[in-house]
Amino acid sequence: MRRNWVKTSIVLATLGMALWVSASAQQSGSSGAAKGATTPVHEITLPQYPLEMPSGPNLAVFQQHCLLCHSGRYVTMQPRFSRTVWEKEVKKMVDVYGAPITPPEQTQIVEYLMAIRGPADTK
Amino acid sequence: MLAAVGGYAAAVRFLGEGELLSSLLPSAWAEGLASAPQMARYPQKTDLILLTDRPPQLETPLRYFESELTPNDAFFVRWHLAGIPTSVNTRTFRLEVGGRVKNPLQLSLHDLQTKFEAVSVVALCQCAGNSRSLFEPRVAGGQWGNGAMSNARWKGVRLKDVLDAAGVEPATVEVGFRGLDTAPLPQTPRFEKSLPIDRARDGEVLIAYEMNGAPLPMLNGFPIRLVVPGWYATYWVKSLSEITVLDQPLKTFWMDTAYRIPNNAGAEETPQQLSKVTVPITRMSVRSIFVKPTLGEHLSVGRSYTIEGVANDGGSGIRKVEVSTDEGKTWSDAKLGTDLGKYSWRQWSAPWKPTDKGTYRLQVRAISNDGRQQVTSQWNRSGYQRDVIEHVEVVVA
Numbered sequence: 225m226r227r228n229w230v231k232t233s234i235v236l237a238t239l240g241m242a243l244w245v246s247a248s249a250q251q252s253g254s255s256g257a258a259k260g261a262t263t264p265v266h267e268i269t270l271p272q273y274p275l276e277m278p279s280g281p282n283l284a285v286f287q288q289h290c291l292l293c294h295s296g297r298y299v300t301m302q303p304r305f306s307r308t309v310w311e312k313e314v315k316k317m318v319d320v321y322g323a324p325i326t327p328p329e330q331t332q333i334v335e336y337l338m339a340i341r342g343p344a345d346t347k
Numbered sequence: 348m349l350a351a352v353g354g355y356a357a358a359v360r361f362l363g364e365g366e367l368l369s370s371l372l373p374s375a376w377a378e379g380l381a382s383a384p385q386m387a388r389y390p391q392k393t394d395l396i397l398l399t400d401r402p403p404q405l406e407t408p409l410r411y412f413e414s415e416l417t418p419n420d421a422f423f424v425r426w427h428l429a430g431i432p433t434s435v436n437t438r439t440f441r442l443e444v445g446g447r448v449k450n451p452l453q454l455s456l457h458d459l460q461t462k463f464e465a466v467s468v469v470a471l472c473q474c475a476g477n478s479r480s481l482f483e484p485r486v487a488g489g490q491w492g493n494g495a496m497s498n499a500r501w502k503g504v505r506l507k508d509v510l511d512a513a514g515v516e517p518a519t520v521e522v523g524f525r526g527l528d529t530a531p532l533p534q535t536p537r538f539e540k541s542l543p544i545d546r547a548r549d550g551e552v553l554i555a556y557e558m559n560g561a562p563l564p565m566l567n568g569f570p571i572r573l574v575v576p577g578w579y580a581t582y583w584v585k586s587l588s589e590i591t592v593l594d595q596p597l598k599t600f601w602m603d604t605a606y607r608i609p610n611n612a613g614a615e616e617t618p619q620q621l622s623k624v625t626v627p628i629t630r631m632s633v634r635s636i637f638v639k640p641t642l643g644e645h646l647s648v649g650r651s652y653t654i655e656g657v658a659n660d661g662g663s664g665i666r667k668v669e670v671s672t673d674e675g676k677t678w679s680d681a682k683l684g685t686d687l688g689k690y691s692w693r694q695w696s697a698p699w700k701p702t703d704k705g706t707y708r709l710q711v712r713a714i715s716n717d718g719r720q721q722v723t724s725q726w727n728r729s730g731y732q733r734d735v736i737e738h739v740e741v742v743v744a
Contacts, residue, residue, distance in 0.1 A: 264438035268390035268565045270431075273400040293429055293531045295401040303485040313487060320600050322534030 275300065280339035282332040289325045289333065290317070302341050310337040391564035393420040398489055402426035402528075403566060406494040412638045412657050415685060415694060416469070417497035419559050424566045425474055425495065425580070427538045427601075430529035432586045435570055442509075442554070442571065446523070446591035449514030456570050459556060463504035463512075468553065468576055469691040471498045471659045475579040475606055475628050478636075479730030484618060486730040493636045493737075498657075498692045501574045503555035507548045510592065515548070521593045522547040524573055527586040540582050541597035542575065551576050554587060576690035577662030578629050579732075581606045602627060607729070613722055614732040621728060630661035632734035633721060635668050635695070635713035640741045648743050651700045654681075657692040660715035664689040670697040671710040678712070689716070701743040712736045 277283060277296045290296070314330050314337070317323040325333065387397035387405060395405035405424040411417055437456045444452040454462075473496035480490040489495070510522070521541040528538055546552065553574040556562065563569045568585025575582040581601075596602070608614040609622030614632070616622040635658035646652050658665045664686070669678040684694030701707065712721045721736045 265434060265436045266562075266565065266569060267434040270401075270403070270433060271387070271389060273385075273387055273397060275400070293535070295399045297397070297399040301398055301490045302487060303490070305485075305487060309487055320536070320604070321530070322532055324532075 278340045280336045282336040285329055285332045286336045289323060289329060293317075293321065293323065299337065299341060304341050304343055306343055307334065307338055310334050310342070313337075389424070389566055391420060392422075392424070392566060393418075395421065395424065396492070396494060398491065402429045402431050404489055405566075406491055407497055409492075409494055409636075409638050409641065411497075412494075412636075413655065415687060415691075416499055416559055419499070419561055419564055419567070422472075422497040422499065422558070422564070422567055423474070423495050425489070426528060426566075426585070428528050428530040428535065430531060431566075432527040432569075433565065435527070435565070435586070437570055440570055440588075442588060442590065444509060444513045444590045444592075447516040447519045447594050448510075448592050449516060450512070452509070452513050454509070456556060459504055459509075459554060459571065463508050465502060466505060466553065467500055467502040467557075468551070468574070469498065469500045469687040470574055470576040471496060471631070471690065471692045472574075472580045472583055473631055473659070475581050475731045476729070478733040481733060481735070482726055482730040484726070486728060488730055496580075496659075496692075498687075499558040500560070500687075501553055501555040502557035502560075503553040503571065503574065505550050506552040506554055506573070506590075507550045509554060509590070510548060513592070515544075515592050516594075519544050519592050519594050521596055523589075523591040523593055523597045524582075524584040524587060525589040525591075526568070526572075526584045527588050536600050538584075539597065539599045539601055540584055541593065541599075541602055542582060544592075546575070546578075577631060579606075579631055581628065605729075606731070608731050609727055613725060613734075614727050615725060616727050618726070618728070628731050631659060632732050633660035633665075633713050633715040633719045634658065634734045634737075635665075635711045635721070636737050637709065637711060637739045640709070640739060642739055642741075644741050646701055646741055646743045648701055648704050651698060654697045654699050654709065654711075655694070656681075656696075656711055657694050658711075658713035659692040660713070660717075660719060662689050663715045663717035663719075665693040665695075665713055666716045666718075667714045668693070668695040668697075669712050669714075670699075672699055672701070672707055674708055675710055681711070704743055706740055706742050708738050708740050710736055710738045 275296045311334050314333050318325055385397045386394040388394050389403060398404040398406060403424050403426060407421050407423040411421040440456055441453040476488055477491055477495035478493050479488050480492055521544055523541040525537055525539050554571050555574045556571050571587050573584045573587050606628050607625035608628045609616040610624040610626045635656055637656045639655040654670055658668050668681040670681050671678045681695040681697040714720050721734050723736055725735045
C-alpha cells in the first residue's frame with residue numbers, strides 16, 4: 225500500500241478518497257452513526273441469530289418449507305395452542321402468503337408444531 | 348392448567364414451562380423470576396428484546412420509557428416480510444405518487460426536504476398487537492410485552508401537501524401506501540396499507556425523514572416513513588416508496604383480513620362468540636402502563652418510592668392517571684409529566700411509601716380528555732388494542 229504513495233498527488237487523492245468512502249461505509253453499516261453525509265448509499269448488514277429448533281417429528285419438513293420465509297422464532301415464541309390453531313396458521317401460510325406446501329406436507333408440519341407447541345396434556 | 352395468569356404472561360413468557368407455575372408464586376418473585384429474555388443488537392440499534400430475527404421484530408425494554416422521547420437506537424422494530432431494505436441510495440431513491448392524480452410525482456429525499464414546508468410532531472408509535480402476550484386465553488401472533496411502542500419527535504412534510512402537489516382527482520376514496528420491503532416468495536402479497544382519503548388529507552399525517560433530530564435508522568424505515576398520529580403503527584408504512592390515490596377501497600390481505608377488530612367500542616369478543624363483523628383497527632385506545640416498579644421488584648418498607656409509567660390515547664390527550672396500591676379500593680391521582688402534545692404519550696409518577704411488608708398488587712388507569720376510560724377485562728382473537736387496567740406485583744420487605 226505505502227509504495228503507491230510515492231506516485232503523483234492524483235493517486236494520493238484517489239487513494240484517500242477510496243479509504244474515506246470505505247471507512248464511512250463501514251461505519252454506517254456497523255455502528256449507530258450512519259450520518260450519510262459523505263455517501264448517498266446507506267447500508268446495514270443484518271446480524272445472524274441462529275436458532276436450533278426443538279427436535280420433533282417432521283422437523284426436516286418444517287425446516288424445508290417454513291424457514292424459507294421466516295425465522296423459527298415465529299413458532300418458538302408462541303405459547304401452546306390447539307390443533308385447530310396450528311392448522312389455521314399453516315393454512316394461512318399457503319392461502320395468504322402463497323407458500324408452496326402440499327396438503328400431506330401441511331399435515332406433517334402441523335404434527336411437528338403440535339409436538340413442540342401443542343396442548344400440554346396431549347403431548 | 349398452564350394458562351398463564353393475566354399480567355404475568357409478559358414477564359414469564361421467556362421462561363420454560365416448568366418454571367412458569369412456580370413463577371406465579373410470591374416466593375418466586377423473591378428469586379428474580381423474570382429470567383433475562385434474549386437480547387439482540389442490530390445495526391444502528393442498542394440491545395433490544397429479540398422476538399424474531401427474520402424479519403426482525405425487536406421490543407424496547409421498559410427502562411427506556413423513563414425518557415420522554417425514546418432514543419432512536421432503542422425504538423422498537425417490527426417488519427412483516429423478510430425482504431427488508433438494507434441499502435438505500437438517497438441519490439436515486441424516489442417516492443412515487445400516482446394513481447388518481449393529475450400530476451404523478453417522483454420525489455427524491457432532497458425534494459421532500461426542500462420543496463415542502465417542514466413540520467414536526469411528537470407522536471407515539473404503537474403496534475396494534477402491543478402487549479399481545481397479556482391476552483388470556485393466549486392468542487397467536489407476535490408475543491409482545493408492553494414494549495412494542497416508542498415515542499418520538501417526527502419531522503417531515505404533510506402528506507396533504509404532497510397530495511395537493513400531485514393534484515388529487517375527484518371521487519377518490521382512499522390512499523394506498525407501500526414501502527421497499529418485499530417477501531422472499533414473489534407470490535406473497537406486498538405489505539400495503541391504505542388510509543381513508545379524509546385522514547390522508549387532514550394535514551396531520553406526515554411523511555417523516557427525521558426522528559428525534561436524526562435520520563431514521565434503517566430498521567425504522569429509512570429514508571422516510573408515514574407518521575399517522577393517533578393511529579396504530581400498522582399504518583406507519585416504513586421506507587415509504589409508493590403512494591397511490593384510489594377511487595375504490597384497497598383490496599389486500601393487510602386491510603381485508605389482518606389488522607381488524609370486532610366492530611364494537613371495546614374491540615371485544617369471546618372465543619365462544621367471535622364477532623361476525625370486523626373493521627380495520629385505527630385509533631389507539633386510552634391506556635397506561637407501569638414502567639417502575641417492574642414485576643417482582645423489591646421495595647423497602649417505610650421508604651419513599653416513585654411509581655412511574657406512561658399513558659396515551661388516540662389523540663385527545665390524557666386528562667388523568669390514577670394509581671391504586673390497595674387492590675383498587677382507593678385510587679389517587681398521579682402527577683402528569685410534560686405535555687408534549689396530544690399525540691405524544693404522557694409520563695406520570697406517583698409517590699408511594701409502603702408501610703407494611705408483603706406483596707402488593709399495584710394498578711393504574713388513565714382517562715383521556717375525551718372521557719374515555721380503561722376496561723377491567725378484554726379479549727379479541729388477534730390480541731389487538733389492549734386497554735385493560737394494568738397491574739404489577741411487587742414485594743415490600
